[in-house]
Amino acid sequence: MAARTGAALAGAMGVGRFVFTPVLPLMKAQTHLTSSGASTLATSNYLGYLVGALVGIAAPSLSRARLALRVSGVVLVATLVAMPLTQDLAAWMAIRGLAGVASAVIFIVAGNTILTELTSSQPHMVGWAYGGVGAGVALSGVLVAIVKTLSDWRAAWWAAAGLAAALLAVAWTVDTTASRTVGTTADPLPSPPRPRHHRWFALLAVSYFLEGAGYIVAGTFL
Secondary structure: OHHHHHHHHHHHHHHOOOOHHHHHHHHHHHOOOOHHHHHHHHHHHHHHHHHHHHHHHHOHHHHHOHHHHHHHHHHHHHHHHHHHHOOOHHHHHHHHHHHHHHHHHHHHHHHHHHHHHHHHHOHHHHHHHHOHHHHHHHHHHHHHHHHOOOOOHHHHHHHHHHHHHHHHHHOOOOOOOHHHHOOOOOOOOOOOOOOOOHHHHHHHHHHHHHHHHHHHHHHHHO
């Protein structure tokens, strides 16, 4: 379970979301993409990620849907394949936005599976599963570094698509609904009690927001 969910996070986040960073210098050197256009593409991806996260909030059952994981994986790989097929900025924006939605849905499903399955059966493996994100970032960086010595920006995107497909194939059989079979009914597990200290939760949310605002520029462009 840890290997499969970790592979899902590696493919969705480390490759699908963050491969843009190592490919960006190639695109700026070999296409008409400017720094302003690069920022626009990054923003499109982040907006798509936000939309995917909001969909997860609006439809909690999505977090237990294996079909959502699989469909999002196929969509994500398709967006990586599609990037080299055009040099139109508007098309790139749409593609990266869709990639953001797909990567968010995969993160939600894989993350929920980690928290509901591994925390009860193999709690010591939770960190290893979430480490898939970092592993994916490292793999995508090494892959692009190799590809750029042999070919161009198009090949880098297609190589990333192949890597993402391989990682998400490992996650294809993840059982996202196993926890629902535990107990006497097939109903979802009851929601945890609402925390009483809303102020502290609000502060945590603000802190997390500021962390994201602080790291995202460096994470994308450096």
